[in-house]
Amino acid sequence: MVHAEASTFAEGLSKKEVYGQVLEQAKALFEGQRNWVTDVVELGLVSSYRKQSDMLTSLTLQASNLANTASLLWHAFHSLPSPSNSVNWVGFYVLDPKAPQQLILGPFQGQVACQTIALGKGVCGTAAQSKRTQLVDNVDKFPGHIACDGATKSEIVVPVVKDGETVAIIDIDCAELNGFSVEDRVALEELAELLAESCDF
Amino acid sequence: MVHAEASTFAEGLSKKEVYGQVLEQAKALFEGQRNWVTDVVELGLVSSYRKQSDMLTSLTLQASNLANTASLLWHAFHSLPSPSNSVNWVGFYVLDPKAPQQLILGPFQGQVACQTIALGKGVCGTAAQSKRTQLVDNVDKFPGHIACDGATKSEIVVPVVKDGETVAIIDIDCAELNGFSVEDRVALEELAELLAESCDF
Numbered sequence: 001m002v003h004a005e006a007s008t009f010a011e012g013l014s015k016k017e018v019y020g021q022v023l024e025q026a027k028a029l030f031e032g033q034r035n036w037v038t039d040v041v042e043l044g045l046v047s048s049y050r051k052q053s054d055m056l057t058s059l060t061l062q063a064s065n066l067a068n069t070a071s072l073l074w075h076a077f078h079s080l081p082s083p084s085n086s087v088n089w090v091g092f093y094v095l096d097p098k099a100p101q102q103l104i105l106g107p108f109q110g111q112v113a114c115q116t117i118a119l120g121k122g123v124c125g126t127a128a129q130s131k132r133t134q135l136v137d138n139v140d141k142f143p144g145h146i147a148c149d150g151a152t153k154s155e156i157v158v159p160v161v162k163d164g165e166t167v168a169i170i171d172i173d174c175a176e177l178n179g180f181s182v183e184d185r186v187a188l189e190e191l192a193e194l195l196a197e198s199c200d201f
Numbered sequence: 202m203v204h205a206e207a208s209t210f211a212e213g214l215s216k217k218e219v220y221g222q223v224l225e226q227a228k229a230l231f232e233g234q235r236n237w238v239t240d241v242v243e244l245g246l247v248s249s250y251r252k253q254s255d256m257l258t259s260l261t262l263q264a265s266n267l268a269n270t271a272s273l274l275w276h277a278f279h280s281l282p283s284p285s286n287s288v289n290w291v292g293f294y295v296l297d298p299k300a301p302q303q304l305i306l307g308p309f310q311g312q313v314a315c316q317t318i319a320l321g322k323g324v325c326g327t328a329a330q331s332k333r334t335q336l337v338d339n340v341d342k343f344p345g346h347i348a349c350d351g352a353t354k355s356e357i358v359v360p361v362v363k364d365g366e367t368v369a370i371i372d373i374d375c376a377e378l379n380g381f382s383v384e385d386r387v388a389l390e391e392l393a394e395l396l397a398e399s400c401d402f
Contacts, residue, residue, distance in 0.1 A: 004290075004312035004350030029316070037282040038400030063264045064306040064316050071313045089205075091268070100341070108309040111205035112226070115265050143343045 002029060007071050009079035018076045020063055020197035026191060027147045029068050030155035030198035041139035049059045062199050066168070067107035069195070073172065080136035093117060093124055094168040098169035103128055103169065112175070114148045122146035133185055137178045158188040162196040170195075203230060204277055208272050211279035220388035227392060229265040230269050231399035263400045266295045267369070268308035270396070274373065275310035276401045284377035294318060294325055295369040304329055304370065311374070315349045323347035328358035329367045335384055338379045355380035359389040371396075 011095045039184055039193040070127045077087035091108020096116070103117045103124060120129040121147055127134040134157045139145045142155075153171040170188055175182065205228045210219055270293045292309020297317070303391035304318045304325060321330040323346055328335040336360045340346045343356075353374040361369040373391055375381065 002313060002349070004313050004314065004352070007313040008226050025313070034399050045392070061239070063308065067308050068313045068316070071309070071311065075312065104262070105268055107264065109310055110272065110273070111209040111276065112203060112269045113205065115230070115269070144317070151205070153382055 002068070006068075007075040009076055011079060013079065015037070015084065015187075017079055019020040021185075022072050022076050023187070023191060023194065025192060026069055027198075029072075030065055030194070036121070042098055050067050060175060063107060065195070065199050066094075069191070070107050070109050073170075073191075081127055083154075083174055083179040086179060087112065087172060087177040088175045089149065089171070089173040091171055092168050093128070093171060094167060095128070106168065108171075110153055111149055114195045117146065118198060123157050123173050124169055128169050129157050131159050131161050132167050133189060135182075135185055137180075147191045149173065151175045156184055156188065158185070158192045160192045160195050167196065203269070205373070207269075207394065208276040210277055212280060216285065216384055216388075218279055219346050220384075221280060222390060223273050223277050224388070224395065225303050227270055227395060228399075229397070230401065231266055243380075258290070262310060263295070265394070266400050270392070271308050271310050274371075274392075276394075279374070282356075283381040284375055287376040287380060288373060289376045290314065290350065290372070290374040292372055294329070294372060296367060298355055307369065312350055315347060324356050324358050325370055328360050329370050332360050332362050332367050334359045334390060336381055336383075336386055338381075350374065352376045354378045355383040357385055357389065359393045361393045361396050368397065 006029070009021060021170055039097070061176045070154055073090045074087070077084045077090065089108065090108035090111035091110065091113065093103035093108045096102045096104045101119050103119065105115045117124045119125050123134045123139065123142055124146070136142050136157070139152055139155050152175060154174045154177050156172050158170045159166045160170065170192055172180070207230070208229065211220060233339065274291045275288070278285045285315075290309065290311035292311065292314065293307035294304035295307045297303045297305045302320050304320065306314055306316045306383045318325045320326050324335045324337055324340065324343055325347070330338075334358070337343050337356045339357050340353055353376060355378050357373050357374045359371045371393055373381070
């Protein structure tokens with residue numbers, strides 16, 4: 001059974017150790033869910049509307065995995081010293097299934113956020129469109145930055161790319177300048193690959 | 202544009218005032234989204250797989266609304282005095298579209314949580330099956346309580362009922378005994394009605 005302690009991080013760990021725990025816990029969470037999907041299919045619960053039903057289940061499972069991953073990341077950052085513990089938003093935007101020119105808000109931890117972001121707009125839209133991580137030391141210097149929260153000073157956005165297309169982004173805001181480093185970039189890109197492999201987008 | 206300040210609650214407000222702000226902000230958030238759906242349909246972006254596409258969009262919008270609502274509630278409770286500021290989990294479980302005998306984790310704020318809960322099991326499953334709010338002063342005295350987080354001492358679970366059926370539940374945990382009162386119950390049931398009316402489950 002998934003337990004809240006999965007998102008409890010000991011004090012005094014290095015960033016490398018904390019990211020190691022995030023990836024390990026995320027793998028365990030996703031594995032459990034994939035097994036569950038298999039069980040449902042094997043039990044013959046698949047209706048005649050199999051494709052539709054599969055898509056609905058995929059989206060629901062996706063939301064569930066992303067919700068737990070946002071929690072893992074939030075608690076990981078808050079177990080670390082400054083600037084990591086000044087992270088003020090961690091979450092996901094997913095590509096809108098009906099209007100693929102925009103991103104729509106997914107599960108997150110932090111304050112209320114913008115519900116849609118156009119591809120190419122702001123840090124999130126730029127990462128999604130370019131399929132490249134955006135590591136922004138000072139959001140005020142990023143052309144077209146969308147200020148959902150005026151407290152945010154720096155940001156990292158990592159695209160989740162599947163079959164060559166952006167399906168979602170990981171978005172993390174920090175209330176300090178220079179909140180993120182190459183170490184964050186490398187670990188979060190590994191997490192994005194894991195999400196692309198493990199979740200049916 | 203939705204702004205983070207929607208989930209900023211002034212210190213010193215009464216619980217009644219805080220819930221008033223939650224309901225007002227939730228209404229504004231949902232209204233914006235409904236308008237957006239209309240825009241997409243009017244722009245002729247609906248594919249030939251209209252029903253499927255509509256269902257996908259509904260689920261994605263639902264996740265978005267529930268994510269922002271969880272954030273509103275989390276920050277609302279944490280602006281209030283004890284026991285409300287000891288709330289340690291706020292979120293949603295939705296009825297699994299493929300396996301309607303179980304709930305699946307939706308957006309939340311707090312630590313990593315159980316991904317599925319069987320209908321009728323624990324506080325959440327009981328609320329979902331009975332379609333009645335469960336206000337539990339001491340979870341250790343609730344038969345079959347599922348202890349996702351050992352820190353939780355009390356809990357309130359409010360079903361979101363649409364067309365006579367449970368479609369989701371609002372689940373809130375508190376690290377103090379007697380964390381919730383009739384005032385919480387009344388306000389959260391109003392929020393559940395708003396969610397049932399405003400979101401396409």
